[in-house]
Amino acid sequence: MKKMRIVFFAFCLCFCLRPVFAAPEGTSWFEGLEASGFVFKGNSVFSDPTLLEVAAPWKGRKISPGMLEDLRQALTRYYTDRGHINSGALIAGVNPENGTVSVTLVEGKIVKTTVAGNKRLKERYILSRLNSAIGKKTPFNIHALNQRLQLIKRDPRIKGIHAAVSPGLIPGEAKVDVKVSEATPWKASMKFNNHGSPAVGSSKGEISLGHRNVTGWGDALGVSFKRTKGFNGYSVRYSVPLTRRETTLSLSYGKSAVVLVSTPFEELDIESRAEIMGAVLRRPLHRSMSRETAMGAGLKKINAKTYILGQPFSFVSHPGDSEFDVTVLSFFHEFVETSLTSVLLLKSDLRFGLDWLGSTVHDDSAVNYADSRYVSWLGKLQWTRNFRFLKSALFVKARAQLSNDSLMPVGKFSAGGAATVRGYREGLISGDNGTLVSAEWRIPLFELKIPGISQRKGDGRLELCPFFDYAKAWNCSRPDPAMKEILSVGAGLRWMISEKTGARIYWGKGLKKFEPTSEFNNLQDNGVHFEAVSRIF
Known part of the structure; x- marks a missing residue:
């Protein structure tokens, strides 16, 4: 678990030992003079009206060395109580004619910052992210x-x-010594589940490899491989932070080959090949410990080809669409709010299908064929709430997609399966539009530890997870799917064996009847979904 400490020396004690902000000497000439007002210089953190409110109790008092020292300490304390620990006030002088007290505010700065402990991370990567708090032009x-x-x-x-923050040689100056401990940049994980489509084989394996810091500037490179009986695919992703405020550019490429292996389609040798390229630019607008908002844009190009018995063949509405291209420009906005007991995530994604880069376009006026030209909106909500009752947690998610036109298969809303509506097979229903609501209550039961693996506190925790899932899909101009609404209830077990290893299994009862043929029957059709995950490092 990451640890963070801030160590700083007692600046107040330092100021007491050194007459930094002392009242002027030789003040017998203003005996009997009253303070009629105050003039401030050097203040940028707090405005004059704010400091006048702090100094108000001393207005009208007779000026004396003790009175000036009390005023100086009050102004200094106003700064230090608000985190400006190396800032303070200096009594610059008193006007003998009208009793105006001049005060100079020395707002402390960080004049030197050192970084130690970093091995691969560049020093500038760390300092740039601290710059807003320790910049030489910013009051510390x-x-x-x-x-x-x-x-x-x-x-x-x-x-x-x-x-560690320590005072400098000159009053108001300080230096910061930062010590960093780097995490391993490598990451690798393995998954095995039955989350694949039964048409291509439900049993699926996945291996992911990645490096979080390729060049030392926080850029990440990752590759993943997925395989079922009839599906074979890989994807590569590279992301690099462009600014100290975490504006990030992500590039991705993926390729897959699919063969239908379920009876009776296996004998037809139905194949599909797809290639996806994408770029996403994401910029945080606000970041704090409790809230983050971000916006961004993405561009994606998809090429897909379908074959039957080795010959190009169209499985979509237009007879010439054995090969189609889709270019999508998207604009999104994200909002995350975190508290001690809850997490809320909202995302809005507006997508424009464009006639760019050789995209598939149909000019048939008589029939509304789906092509690359469309506008759709996708909204997501995730909410998590922890309760004292049974030390349980509630997980709620919702998703909605709305489109103004018919969509190609790659853009459709689909539901059914482990990640959407449990108790049904993967991708059972699909449409141009759709909604999804899911709620899950996780209740800890006991700890079932494995010797040598479950070593940390909380390892081996077993949770009971009753749930409810619902989804609906419908089309724009074409007839709705024969089955457009599914819902289920059920329960699952989640086993957190260790920080890196876990397993889960769910059983759902579909409340909308679906009867697959015996050739299609598998664990998904019996409402069972399972997954085992292991992070190697």
């Missing part, structure tokens, strides 16, 4: 530094970070 605030360190702590490339 210990609370701002704490917040920045907490955000950096979330970086998967960093295992731990702490900072």
Whole structure:
């Protein structure tokens, strides 16, 4: 578990030992003079009206060395109580004619920052993310530094970070020594489940490999391989942060080959090949420990080909669509809010299918064939709430898709299976539009540890997970699917064997009748969905 500490020396004690912000000497000439007002110089953090409110109790008092020292300490304390621990006030002088007190505010700065412990991460990568809190032009605030360190702590490339703040040689100056402990940049995982489509083989294996810090600037490279009896595919993803505020560019490429293996289609040698390329630019608008908002844009190009008995063949509405291309431009907005007991995630994604890069376009005016030209919106909601009751947690998710036109198969809303509506086979229903609602209540039962694997506190936890799932799909201009609505109830078991290893199995009872032929019958059609996951590192 990552640890973060902030260590700083007692600046107040330092100021007491050194007469930094002392009242002026030789003040006998203003005996009997009353303070009529205050003039502030050097303040940028707090406005004059704010400081005047702090100094108000001393207005009208007789000026004396003790009175000026009390005023100085009050102004200094106003800064330090709000995190500006190396800032303070200096009594610059008193006007003997009208009793105006001049106060100079020395707003502390960080003049030097050192980084130690980083091996692969560039020093500039770390300093740039601390810059808003320790910049030489920014008055130093210990609370701002704490917040920045907490955000950096979330970086998967960093295992731990702490900072020591100490006074500089000149009053108001300080230096920061940052020590970093890097996490392993490599990651690898394996999955085995029955989440594949029965048409291509439901039993699926997946291997993922990745590196979180290829060049030292926080760029990540990942590759994954997926395979079932009739599906073979891989994908590659590269992402690089472009700014210190985590504006990120992600590039992806994927390729897959599919052969229908279920009876009676196996003898027809039905094949499909797909190639997907994409780019996404994501920019955070606001980041704090409790809230993050971001927006971005993406461009995706999809090419798909279908064959039967080795010959091109169209399985969509237009007879010439044995090969089709779709180009999609999307704009999205994300919102995440976190508290001690809950997490809320909202995402809105507006997609435009465009006649770009050789996309498939039909000019048939008599029939509304699906092609690359469309507008659709996809909205997502996820909400998690922890309860004291039974130490349980509620997980709710919802999804909706709305389209103005008929969509190609790659853009359709689909539901059914482990990630959507349990108790039914994968992708049982699909349409141009759709809605999904799912709720799951996770209740800890007991710990079932495996010696040598379950070593940490909480390892081996077994949870009971009753759930409810619902989805509906419908089309725009074409007839709706024969089965357009499914819902189920059921329960599952989740076993967190260790931090890196886990397994889950769910059984769902479909409340909308679906009877597959005996040739199609498998665990999914019996309502069973399982998965085992292991992170190697």
